[in-house]
Amino acid sequence: MRSPDREQTERFEVASVDGTLLRGFSRAARGSSDARGEPETLVLLHGVAMDHRVWSESSFLDALPDDVHVVAPDLRGRGESDPGHSAEGHAIDRYVEDVRAVLGFFGRERYSLFGLYFGGRIALRVAEADRRVQRAFSFCAHGEAVEVPADAVEEEAKEIEGPGGYAYLRDHFSAAGAPAWMVSACDRVDQDELAAATRGLLHGSHQRAERGAADQDLVLITAEGDADLGTFREGSARLGARLWLVDSRTRVRAAARLAEVGTRTAELLTAAPAAMKGDA
């Protein structure tokens, strides 16, 4: 466990293209950096019903070495960031703009992104759009085109904005075997923003991601028992992405494996460049 005083955690605030202020936390790297004198910078993107706190609560953060600069924004409408207000204000293109604004703020030449569920889908879309992304990890979200059924998602949004909204999410995630940190994260999200973000999934999140630069290292991660494992395999072949599997029966249950994925991610970040190409 890291002692709090050693944490060099500070807040940041950056304006996105549409003026939305994104806020988040940055933990400076200690010690070594790469040949360019830059530490590895890892930007963490949480899921829909979450905020930046899930990274410490899931122990993912503890798995990362001191010499990695960690940046954990709150997506718009979550945590301390400004609201997105409407479904259009929560379109995936707005999230891509937001993440690119965060990359601009820290001014590094290269970044690694790690996204959780829908945050993983955002990470893949940012990698496609932005050459500064050297590695993109997507935990339990592939980059293929998906049918996002408007009626089912509208129904889910109505549940979420209704009086039983938090109970819907808590009950669904608990029943699906989600770890406590993921269930409790839902309660921290403003209901109206959560409903808008849900409806926002109807604005572009169905599109597949394309590979960005040829030298990007893309990593898809899902549960061995995932019903959509075939789609992840297709995505791995199409994108030239690694496919990591975690020992769990479903994507929701895979959340309990996040800390060990953090350890594996750290190995890839700090591996000597030569080693990176060879490993499976």
Ligand SMILES: COC(=O)C[C@@H](NC(=O)[C@@H](NC(=O)[C@@H](/N=C1/NCC(=O)N2CC[C@@H](C)[C@H]2C(=O)N[C@@H](CCSC)C(=O)N[C@H]1C(C)(C)C)C(C)(C)C)[C@@H](C)c1ccccc1)c1nccs1
């Ligand atoms: C099968 O579902 C699971 O395996 C849970 C898993 N989901 C996903 O991987 C992806 N999504 C989905 O597959 C589906 N999408 C939904 N609605 C959109 C959606 O996702 N949400 C809206 C509310 C928000 C909390 C989030 C969510 O989580 N709701 C859950 C239900 C409650 S929790 C069991 C939820 O999936 N519902 C479904 C319904 C169709 C049942 C309404 C489709 C229509 C895209 C295939 C998600 C990453 C994504 C991927 C690509 C584009 C958009 C979204 C998880 N995601 C986060 C944690 S676990």
